[in-house]
Amino acid sequence: MRLQCGQRQLDLSEPRIMGILNVTPDSFSDGGLFVRPEQALRHVEQMIAEGAAIIDVGGESTRPGAEPVSAAEELQRVIPVIEAIAREFDIAISVDTSSAVVMRESTVAGAHIINDVRSLRRDGALAAAAASGLPVCLMHMIGEPTNMQNNPYYDDVVVEVADFLRQRADECEQAGIRKDHIIIDPGFGFGKTYEHNYRLLNQLEKITALGYPVLTGLSRKRMIAAAIGGQPSAEGRDIGSATAALLCVLKGARIIRVHNVKATADAVNVLQATLGEGNE
DSSP states (O other), X not given: OEEEETTEEEEOSSOEEEEEEEOOSXXXXXXXXXXXXXXXXXHHHHHHHHTOSEEEEESSOOSTTOOOOOHHHHHHHHHHHHHHHHHHOXXXXXXXXXXXXXXXXXXXXXXXXXXXXXXXXXXXHHHHHHHHTOXXXXXXXXXXXXXXXXXXXOSSHHHHHHHHHHHHHHHHHHTTOOGGGEEEEOOTTSSOOHHHHHHHHHTTHHHHTTSSOBEEOOTTXXXXXXXXXXXXXXXXXXXXXXXXXXXXXXXXXXEEEESOHHHHXXXXXXHHHHHHHHTO
């Protein structure tokens, strides 16, 4: 399975790690740490050395309760960083945005993938993504970050998430996005309770069965903190996050979006070595 990202190919025959680079002042885990380009580049270099195959650059926090930022502010945050990464490193770059203008400008700046938590539903986003010719990641979310955790309800969360992703992928294909350019993300933590999240994780193979590469992002989220007890620091959730990443890989996820690349890469490498030995 290969994903054509502009002039670059991303081999998804094995799981790949997407390192998170938040250039925001208010992200829940690392807000404010990488807002300056030189700080961002040092962190990118570290994540690449630790095993990241993709760097996901985001300029708008989507944590629960987060307020949207203007397109102008988002552009100011992400474009210099994308340009610098493209200039300095040989790495696939994803832009985490829902804004049509940010998608267009990021494509020019050197992005290879569009990663949209709103599944290209903002005005102009679907057309901008289709015009870019780049792969897109479509994520499931109820509502907006400002209200998504206000008592989310499902009759069957797995069926409803799968139905949404299938329908949205069909709509994207009708708009001109190639089927082999579509990635799907069940949206752990986005409009879902603890029980919803773990039911999705337990039945993730029903999402991978839709036939698109699946991206999962559970890193340092509240579902991890709740499972391990109390409210540990962001870094204190990394072992639980790496464990969840392994479960995602075992259930067919191809891209794992994480904060701690090394912990995840080490865990995935041990899993791959074990599975390889068992297949000889």
